[in-house]
Amino acid sequence: MESEEYSPKIIAFLCNWCSYAGADLAGTSRIQYSPNIRVIKVMCSARVSPNFILKAFLEGADGVLLSGCHIGDCHYLKGNYFARRRHAMFVNLLQYVGIEPQRFQMSWVSASEGQKFGEVVSRFVKNVAPLGPQKKMVVADRLDALIAEEVK
Amino acid sequence: MRESLSSGAVRTFIGWEQGSNSFRARPAFFRNPDEADGAIFSPACSPCLVRMVIEDLHYPLDGPDDRRPLGIVVRGCDDKGIIELIKDRRICREDVVIIGVDCPGVVDWKKARGRLENEGISYDDLANGELIWKDRKVALKTSEKEINFNPEKILMNKCLECEGHTPRIYDVLIGEEDKNRNLAQHPKAVLDIEERTPDEKWEFWEDVFSRCIRCFACRNICTYCYCEECAVDPTTLAISEDTSAAEKANRPEWVGRDSTVPSNAVYLMLRAYHGSGRCINCEECDRACPMGLPLRLLNRKVRKDAKTLFDYEAGNRVEDPPLFSHYCDTDPGDFIW
Numbered sequence: 001m002e003s004e005e006y007s008p009k010i011i012a013f014l015c016n017w018c019s020y021a022g023a024d025l026a027g028t029s030r031i032q033y034s035p036n037i038r039v040i041k042v043m044c045s046a047r048v049s050p051n052f053i054l055k056a057f058l059e060g061a062d063g064v065l066l067s068g069c070h071i072g073d074c075h076y077l078k079g080n081y082f083a084r085r086r087h088a089m090f091v092n093l094l095q096y097v098g099i100e101p102q103r104f105q106m107s108w109v110s111a112s113e114g115q116k117f118g119e120v121v122s123r124f125v126k127n128v129a130p131l132g133p134q135k136k137m138v139v140a141d142r143l144d145a146l147i148a149e150e151v152k
Numbered sequence: 153m154r155e156s157l158s159s160g161a162v163r164t165f166i167g168w169e170q171g172s173n174s175f176r177a178r179p180a181f182f183r184n185p186d187e188a189d190g191a192i193f194s195p196a197c198s199p200c201l202v203r204m205v206i207e208d209l210h211y212p213l214d215g216p217d218d219r220r221p222l223g224i225v226v227r228g229c230d231d232k233g234i235i236e237l238i239k240d241r242r243i244c245r246e247d248v249v250i251i252g253v254d255c256p257g258v259v260d261w262k263k264a265r266g267r268l269e270n271e272g273i274s275y276d277d278l279a280n281g282e283l284i285w286k287d288r289k290v291a292l293k294t295s296e297k298e299i300n301f302n303p304e305k306i307l308m309n310k311c312l313e314c315e316g317h318t319p320r321i322y323d324v325l326i327g328e329e330d331k332n333r334n335l336a337q338h339p340k341a342v343l344d345i346e347e348r349t350p351d352e353k354w355e356f357w358e359d360v361f362s363r364c365i366r367c368f369a370c371r372n373i374c375t376y377c378y379c380e381e382c383a384v385d386p387t388t389l390a391i392s393e394d395t396s397a398a399e400k401a402n403r404p405e406w407v408g409r410d411s412t413v414p415s416n417a418v419y420l421m422l423r424a425y426h427g428s429g430r431c432i433n434c435e436e437c438d439r440a441c442p443m444g445l446p447l448r449l450l451n452r453k454v455r456k457d458a459k460t461l462f463d464y465e466a467g468n469r470v471e472d473p474p475l476f477s478h479y480c481d482t483d484p485g486d487f488i489w
Contacts, residue, residue, distance in 0.1 A: 054422065055406050055418075081479035085480075089425070093425055093450070094421075095353075097357045106489070107488060120489055136358070136413075140414070
């Protein structure tokens with residue numbers, strides 16, 4: 001049963017104004033980074049609630065990245081403050097239940113930090129890949145599909 | 153209680169009445185002074201009554217036009233629930249008339265049930281005995297004998313971590329005010345789990361999640377879980393006659409209602425997370441769970457984090473803003489790259 005080398009699937013929630021623009025800049029500057037992320041653009045990092053992150057894990061994500069504007073630079077002034085508070089709590093809860101801490105990461109990436117974005121993603125993928133596919137929280141019918149894919 | 157009901161100052165009083173046996177009491181609504189004679193306060197009174205206030209808010213017992221305040225009996229632990237409701241602006245302080253009571257501790261029926269034989273309690277004693285406090289310890293008095301109990305074996309777990317026997321807000325206080333309010337210690341059970349590796353933690357929690365049957369009892373009885381549109385229950389979408397079929401079909405489903413490990417994990421985690429800064433540790437979830445799941449291990453973890461990360465305690469002061477509706481410049485951010 002020959003299978004390709006495992007490549008983690010990362011869902012990245014990027015805020016429209018800073019992180020998404022930063023990712024865009026990384027693209028136009030031809031910066032090479034691990035191609036594992038699937039981007040979901042949100043208007044602000046505060047939009048992301050633990051619902052989203054848990055749903056990503058349920059659907060089979062191996063890792064979740066949440067990226068927003070730097071503190072003090074939020075386009076909506078206060079969003080990232082709320083996100084920081086909320087996820088400080090949530091990150092602890094995720095780890096407490098037994099999800100490996102490397103699977104969820106937050107970062108602040110500004111629109112001009114294309115280089116940093118590439119580094120953040122590559123570092124994240126490097127941490128997540130050795131853990132293997134995320135199987136603990138994948139919902140049943142999705143798990144069957146994943147296993148079928150692996151077997152192929 | 154009789155007085156306030158007969159003077160008409162209060163429309164309904166929420167208290168306890170005797171339940172199916174001497175160890176059990178249930179929440180009751182006393183509508184007139186005569187019914188108030190059935191009110192009791194004994195070690196059997198384990199349910200937390202604050203949830204009844206919320207139920208009344210949703211479906212007013214006396215009709216929507218009766219604006220008189222609601223009465224409630226409150227112990228040292230429940231006052232946090234009333235304070236949280238005031239903070240959330242669900243009620244005003246004037247909407248409730250509070251009788252505070254000094255509570256030395258109430259029994260956990262699940263624990264008691266397992267000890268009937270050991271303590272020599274016959275079914276007859278169970279039906280006809282009376283639970284009383286003797287020197288602030290629980291005892292069962294029957295016509296022939298008196299059985300004293302070891303507190304650790306019979307009290308609810310929250311009573312073993314009691315922060316103060318009398319409430320801080322009340323209109324009338326029965327008993328003496330407890331001056332020694334201890335701040336909650338960090339629960340050892342939570343610290344214990346935090347020490348383990350991710351795989352060990354998952355082993356423990358997977359077992360818990362696999363036993364959950366998604367009966368939603370914990371949510372229905374929970375003091376803070378009063379959202380009419382629940383984030384983890386896709387069937388509770390608020391609709392009106394104008395809601396289109398497309399809207400109903402496309403409602404976001406964050407987690408299904410199936411009781412598999414992943415869905416249960418999301419349900420329990422999200423519920424605990426939604427309680428951060430709001431859970432008052434009333435132990436209703438543990439009490440109500442038909443599978444005996446240790447749900448408070450999640451909620452107490454979140455309470456501990458609220459304290460260590462943000463120096464925040466639920467139900468401590470009415471002036472505190474709700475936890476996630478404010479932020480601080482000094483919030484921890486080391487986990488962010």
